[in-house]
Amino acid sequence: MRKPIIAGNWKMHKTVAEGLAFMDAIKPEVSGTDVEVLVCAPFTLLPSLVEAAKGTNIKIGAQNMHYEDHGAFTGEVSADMLLDIGVTHVIIGHSERRQYFAETDETVNLKTRKALSKGLTPVVCCGESLEQREAGETKTVCKTQIVKAFENISLADASKVVVAYEPIWAIGTGKTSSSKDANDVIAYIREVLAALYSTEVSEEIRIQYGGSVKPANVEEIMNETDIDGALVGGASLEADSFVQLVNF
Numbered sequence: 342m343r344k345p346i347i348a349g350n351w352k353m354h355k356t357v358a359e360g361l362a363f364m365d366a367i368k369p370e371v372s373g374t375d376v377e378v379l380v381c382a383p384f385t386l387l388p389s390l391v392e393a394a395k396g397t398n399i400k401i402g403a404q405n406m407h408y409e410d411h412g413a414f415t416g417e418v419s420a421d422m423l424l425d426i427g428v429t430h431v432i433i434g435h436s437e438r439r440q441y442f443a444e445t446d447e448t449v450n451l452k453t454r455k456a457l458s459k460g461l462t463p464v465v466c467c468g469e470s471l472e473q474r475e476a477g478e479t480k481t482v483c484k485t486q487i488v489k490a491f492e493n494i495s496l497a498d499a500s501k502v503v504v505a506y507e508p509i510w511a512i513g514t515g516k517t518s519s520s521k522d523a524n525d526v527i528a529y530i531r532e533v534l535a536a537l538y539s540t541e542v543s544e545e546i547r548i549q550y551g552g553s554v555k556p557a558n559v560e561e562i563m564n565e566t567d568i569d570g571a572l573v574g575g576a577s578l579e580a581d582s583f584v585q586l587v588n589f
């Protein structure tokens with residue numbers, strides 16, 4: 342069975358002191374959970390959070406990385422640099438990176454392959470805009486993004502990827518996809534993965550939902566058959582709320 346993964350995406354929020362206070366508050370409250378707990382923080386917090394997470398069940402992830410090992414890429418961070426400080430996961434292709442930082446399906450694929458080759462777990466995001474949804478293109482858009490993201494990824498590596506289905510219109514807007522709709526798209530993404538690999542592999546890949554998940558709706562979302570967790574922005578910033586998400 343797939344182990345659900347509840348992940349916080351702090352985006353561009355928190356100082357080191359705020360991050361450490363958050364860790365202190367959640368550690369005792371999430372220690373008994375059966376779900377995988379992941380906190381994805383800005384680069385500046387990562388070494389401190391990795392240190393604070395030692396000996397706990399909390400994993401620490403980055404929100405982006407470059408696909409090259411090193412070079413003249415001002416402002417960028419490589420997979421090796423993340424591994425060097427003990428980071429285990431990295432979000433790739435978040436819609437905000439696609440929208441504001443020229444992330445493309447091609448760079449998402451390059452980054453996903455690099456992360457896997459180094460032993461980092463990529464959390465690969467896909468999802469449609471409101472315009473695309475209203476045009477009935479949700480599944481086509483997700484299929485294109487998933488097929489491209491998994492290009493040249495081996496059968497052995499595919500099941501190590503975590504996918505996050507995040508309809509763009511639901512991110513940070515307070516609008517959530519109905520849990521049935523989200524499950525329907527996620528089940529479709531699993532079919533796409535089954536066609537790319539095999540049913541067995543597609544059944545192993547964890548697919549999260551993201552988009553205004555909060556304590557009030559997490560249980561309903563997690564009760565859906567194909568949804569294996571949540572990638573959460575706003576509601577992951579407060580320790581109390583994150584604890585409620587993990588212990589849904």
Ligand code: PEP
Binds near residue numbers: 511512551553572
């Ligand atoms: C996200 O940042 O991936 C996200 C889903 O944000 P929010 O939960 O705030 O909608």
